[in-house]
Amino acid sequence: RSGVGESQTCDHVLQFESKAAFQNHFSVNACLMPVCQLDGAAVTTVEGIGNTKTRLHPVQERIAKANGSQCGFCTPGMVMSMYTLLRNKPKPSMEDIKETLAGNLCRCTGYRPIIDGYRTFCEVCNCSPINSFIQHHTTSENCCQRNGNSCCMTNGSGPLESEEFMPLDPTQELIFPPEMAESAKPTTQRFRGERMTWISPVSLNELLQLKAQHPQAPIVMGNTNIGPDIKFKGVVHPIIISASRVRELFEVEHKPEGVCVGAGCSLSAVRSVLEKSVSSLPEEHTQTMAALLDQLGRVGGEQIRNVATLGGNIASAYPNSDLNPVLAAGRCSVLLLSKDGKREVLLNKEFFVGFGKTILKPEEILLSVFIPVSRKGEVVRAFRHAPRKENALATVNAGMRVWFEEGSNVVKEMSVYYGGVGPCTVSAEKTAQQVVGRSWNEETLCDAYKELVDDVTLGASAPGGKVMFRRSLTLSLLFKFYLHVLQHLKDTVHPPLLSVSTMHTCFQPREQLVNNTIVTCVGQMICGVVADTKQHAKLAARALRISYEDLPDPIFTVEEAVQKHSFFLPQRKLEKGDVSRAFQEADQVHEGEIRLGGQEHFYMETQSMLVIPVGEEKEMKVFVSTQHPTMAQEAVAETLGIPSNRVSSHVKRVGGAFGGKVTKTSILVSLTALAAWRTGRPVRCVLERGEDMLITGARHPVLGKYKVGFMKDGRITAADVQYYANAGNTADESVLVAEKILLHMDNSYNIPNLRGQSSACKTNLPSNTAFRGFGVPQSMLVMENIINDVALILNRPAEEIREKNLYKEPSLTHYKMEFDPENLLRCWMECKEKSELEGRQLSIAQFNQQNRWKKRGISMIPIKYGIGFAEGFLNQAAALVHIYKDGSVLVSHGGTEMGQGIHTKLQQVASRELNVPLSLIHITETATSSVPNTCPSAASFGTDANGMAVKDACETLYKRLEPIRKQDPNGTWKSWISKAFFDKISLSATGYYRGQDLYMDWEKQEGLPYAYFTYAACCSEVELDCLTGEYRTIRTDLVADIGRSINPSIDIGQIEGAFMQGLGLYTMEELKFSPSGVLYTRGPGQYKIPAVCDVPLQFNVYLLSGSHNPHAIYSSKGIGEPTLFLGSSVFFALKEAVAAARSDSGLSGPFPLHSPATPERACSACSTRFTQMIPEAETGSARSWALELP
Template sequence: RGAHASVRHDSAAGHVSGRAVYLDDMPLPTNALHAALVLSPHAHARIRAIDLAAALEVPGVVAAVTAGDIPGVNDIGPILKGEPALAEGVAEYAGHPVAAIAAETLEAAREAAALVAVDWEELPAVLSVEEALAAESFVAPPQVMARGNPEAALGLAPLRLSGEVRCGGQDHFYLEGQIAIAVPGEDRDMQVYSSTQHPTEVQHGVAHLLGLPFAQVTVEVRRMGGAFGGKESQATIIAGIAALLAWKAGRPVKLRLPRDDDMLATGKRHPFLIRYDVGLDADGRLLALDLVLAGDAGNIADLTPAVVARALCHSDNCYWIPDIRVTGLACKTNKVSNTAFRGFGGPQGMFAIEAILDDVARHLKLPLDTVRARNFYGVEANNVTPYGMTVEDNIIERVTGELARSVDLPGWRAAVDAFNASSPVVKKGLATVPVKFGISFNLPTLNQAGALVHVYTDGSVHLNHGGTEMGQGLFVKVAQVVAEAFKIDVDRVRVSATSTAKVPNTSATAASSGSDLNGMAALAAAETIRGRMVEVMAERFGVPAGEVTFDDGRVFARNESLSFGELAQLCWSRRVSLSSTGFYRTPKIHWDAATCTGRPFFYFTYGAAAAEVAIDTLTGELRVLRAELLQDCGNSLNPAIDRGQIEGAFVQGMGWLTSEELWWDDRGRLGTHGPSTYKIPGSRDVPPVFNTRLLADAPNREATVMRSKAVGEPPLMLALSVWLAIRDAVASVGPPGAKVELDAPATPTRVLAAVERVRGGG
């Protein structure tokens, strides 16, 4: 039961029985305090003064902090510096933390937080991407990815279309909200338990705020109750404020945000405004594209420049576009700073090109799949992306072909058309989508990982690596890799909590690369130890090292054998180290941010989906009736875990594109800050017919860990099939060729309006 087996998640029993320990379950030291945040009610306002007197009088209140209390630097910026943990001088969005309280009880902390009196001077606020564009208000310079001469090619193209479309943001809605516990130690040391994807960044953030060397801050995380990108950079703010209060009070502090505060104070997926001008021939071949992707960054940069870069690098999806310019804009608004979310800009970039192709196909009265096939990247020619990377592992036609055959796409289409011919009110729609997703952090430096492996003298193995567990099954996958290296059962491998004290200088567990990076680092560590064990075995039985083999928990040397544990014991008695670190850096990748060119990705993953929906043309309500997914996982490390990732990502993508609507009032205050108004998909939204398959016999052609491929984010984009199927259903009420105008999320309101526009003649 090593690599490639469907081993169950190491915490499966703990998850379902409630015994898996999350931060909020941890017993606290008896002197621990509870914390609450004070949030700005204004989208943009100067802080004239903060009066803490009333708050400090609440019985049980021990400490209060504002930006002025910070002993170090008020900065947790992950990419660009100068990003405060607590608003300083000015609050830049409704929900911006301006102060925090620690008290003996949570009730006292929250009561006191409500009594903090801030003297505000309201300032004009930028509340939309359009306003930001008009004001040229950006958090980072524009990024331009270009090839050829798009102007000239557009001018020469036989046909030209232009348009505008939008996709919305998305709250992460992890079940476990943001939380941290900070425990002060000797000599100003600080131990932090944080629900974070990025322990090293929390370590740095806390050290900056407290003015400490990194070595005095230790960050630990055993697991998160979901993260989805929302705890990549923004967990640092929560942990930083907890540490600040702990430092000020000299006592342990737990800061757990209530759901409403979590949704108000922390960032989401970036909404995008998309404008395009496309040139084509009469067969629907793309000749030229001028595309603008304007993302709503919110008040600070956070990860936005990297998100926009990934949007650019996925605006081609699977298609060859000879002359192209894509301009990525990071609009600064007085909204909460948006951040990583599963796909990291990729979904928005692909949304743009799929919307364009759908418009093209309708305009030409051609099936969308026909138009796509005419534009797919080639294998010998037409195989270079606009950022200059050759698509070497192209299996687009294999994946789309296998899906189409396995679901009898023509028969399915005929059934949908027949249904629509006899159903005047409820209309069905059917659409597919191909997905190509680049694997590696698009900042090459981040593609590194470390691990630490100990073999004990009973043959049990202690594994630690820089990756974090958020439910995605990283720990069991890496344990499988180590078990495979030693040819022992995975139950012999114990994975311990991620800690900056065990593996230093790590990257976030993100970009779907957790198992690629940490799996390789752990493998390197295990191989080092195995090499030493081989030598001891060879010497003990007088055989050449090449004749020592590991299998099924035993080690063999010609006719002799020892159990793995007996050999470990022998190594110890001969004073041979049974502990090693391991390190990995992804080869081949490079990126020039100034020109948006390079090979940012080690490889691509591919997938395809088909979805059928039904809409009620009188109300706009919709159901997803059937979804068929095919995903490339290379030689999957764990097919059961991967299947869960694919299904979960698809349903999360459905939520983004259909029901999850973020709504702000005209003063920039978020109205949808709880589950009663913000609708994530529920169990009844899962398609009643829902089939997921992993592409068979598809080892990664690059030398990844056991030839597997990353899986965490790519299948989210398969949900674009649902959005396109809704557009297909809407189109069925209008004349052929009518334009469908439908933004995302395709809520009933938007679907109904789209139906009425199409009925009115497009």
């Protein structure tokens, strides 16, 4: 759980028998819903709708059949969100599904299989992207319906055969318990705890009396504000008043002059009310209502909107509120009530007086909100920009209203309100006054802009950072409003309008478990607190008082580390050819740099473990969510000073890992084991999301500095690159990451003269660690940026430069490993064909010529990814297979299941080798007591190694049974096993795999670090809004060489999930640290991973046919990590779109666009006249709000 209602993994369904309820069923977040609030509600959890012991519910069945669950940690939330939708709307549309799942996060799947499963509930089930929001996914050449055929989702030709689905019968669902309805009595409730009292009145008079008696007591409705404060900030309220049962707060009254909405109405209920009003009233009267509807659909996820209230949104006065600017601009008012009387107050700049403060008196409550109808000639519009399209707090939002003199374009009245640019909702009053009395034209707008630059300002150290961007957004959003009103006037008044295109004329070593001496970063553990309850442990931790002295001269960035020679050794270097001479002979030489930010693992299940002391021989049982059970075992044994045979590690499954549950987990499990050892009792440790993000590190931020020499025809003849990785305060695996960066610096290109140097910089940030790709995504981004720069200098398509420099024939890498690039070239050419690259490049060029503020870009990227551990001893695995007398088979192996499907694949291996059905084979867990000395499940090598070990064990058993099969060729598997038992033939066997002796000799700069390469290519097209930096991915085509796949469904899921994680890395996910090294982005509220809305509108995945691989089991290939880098195709497509925008501004050639290419960076790189109008912030003595990493 996130604890703030952002990930929706803890969805439950509530049903109230109440006249105040606007819907019978609604989903909520368990992490925010107080138990006290549930009196009188019927609560349905995922276990309540179906299970594997009795019967799956259709919602559960379809997500399973669609392969929509990998690690499975997000699945209950997905299921319950969809279940709620179906209870309220048994035949939903695709738009309904999109909206329902907008707030649900998944880190594994890439969302496609989840949507594919749930789209089958739609009345019109269609796989075409034209007919639904979801991407088209297919492994065939074209859409199934292109030639007039029926949809593969309904005709049984696809993976989801509709005939197999359990039908959804709404009449068989749970009803509200009649006994609860009969016993429900509206009486005041009081619940008393150790530190606070919860009071829930049932009448308005009683509520007013309570507020008079306890004026400082907060009123709780949805608990979306008070709850997180209590949970994360330790705020204690002696009295809490819940007004959720006061009917007057939920009343809605329609009047000729507008609609009066009770302050207690949830945002979902308000939305329903406004939708009905908009559909029943003339358009000219619904401007404000329509603007509010635009915002209501994007405030939080549906689970938040179901409980958050309109009154709470207003009264909390949050500076980023999406509704308050629109309410203020739209002339809305509120009715305030107390025991002494009532007053009606306009929502304007006087109402919001500061951060979280309004003019409400402590004893007052907000009873209702009045939303007036708009007047003839009045235009109201809402705007919003956020790090993610949905379920994300706005960076900047706005509500704008203009009222014209009748029959003209002369402004009679105007209001402009912004959120996100001050401590509360801000009125651009001077800007509005600049426009009043003047015609709505470009000259007026120019003057308004000049006024707005001074009217709305932000200091250099303003909370939230992005000062220049936020200020430029105020201009861009006003310009968008100008364009919207122009169109409105054109449709209604028809004045002579100037061309918008003339707008420019008005502008110019090992880690310690805890440290009690020197603390080298914020987030370093200094002690552990053991208590009988989680709440007591938290209170005890807060009670600790620790004295600190500031570290002299801390190091946070790689530039500071380089300046002070702060590195983890060794530093690595690779070189081939004569780089210096090649530079002299090159036609052109170019130098540049690119920065790549870090990335939080954001596994859905945080670090979790349970340690139980057992027996009398100092034994410990460790149940832990880890990729490396043996490392956890050895860490516990070493910490407690006992041999490893007294410690057993057990891993059932892992709720996502991505490299983040190896070294960091072992440190935490050691602390937990120490607590269990000292207390003699079982101890559980489960980190909360913010703690996990603060402590466990992330992907290494990297600075790449490069020099490239090339010829006029695009051939790159020399490259020299320096990589600086921000390792944090301990070494962890950073030197290994730096090594892999060098090993993949060529990506897929044969550069005859290549030199690279890589350093792991020691800084005072939390220690970074392994992450899916292990340095490769950083390394290859630098090379692709070099390619992009060369293309811009030569004014040629980047794909032409890439293709010219690809490996073309059997070659040696820069570390002298031989390989054949045939399948790399096949992937490239097939992707080029499938994506219709050349034709789309022409249409994109035409689109960009016709559009000034929207630009499109397309990019195609290849990858050559090495599989295996360069540390040769890790390329081994073992397995243990038991056959029981009833014929059932139990398989144990050293790999851990973390969503990548290793258990399923190894069941398939056992089934194939023993020639028995999958139903007879079971894998219970990964345990060091069954399979010792395991290697980590990492490097996309888990199935390769453990699959061969299982195969070896099964071959041994099958060979033992051969005499019995010959004796009784017509027997059954069960009869053969029974006969073997009575013949005293062992039905247990171990299997072992000794992998290749891979190595890398850094002194000689040569080696065989990988068993083989996985190849792929990907083409993505984006559309960029140059005014805000927002973009959407229109289409992605991906071709992957994964050999002969053991399970294509699993592998495609890995490909899509990795791609989406890469899309997040390169365009969205941004870790922010304060100038003193404190991580700001500690949770889903601040750190945004891709959601359903970020999936490409059309997503095609193709598996390369006719491929084989002699170096892995059944000629398959590892695929978990490679395709993550292909998310960079979106990054470079964005860069192409930015280049088109810069071209319109007269700019050409290479330009900096660092990763992630957030809307802020993309908008700034476009260098429009709007961004140029904002003066550079004068920092003076103030420090920037956040560090600029790496």
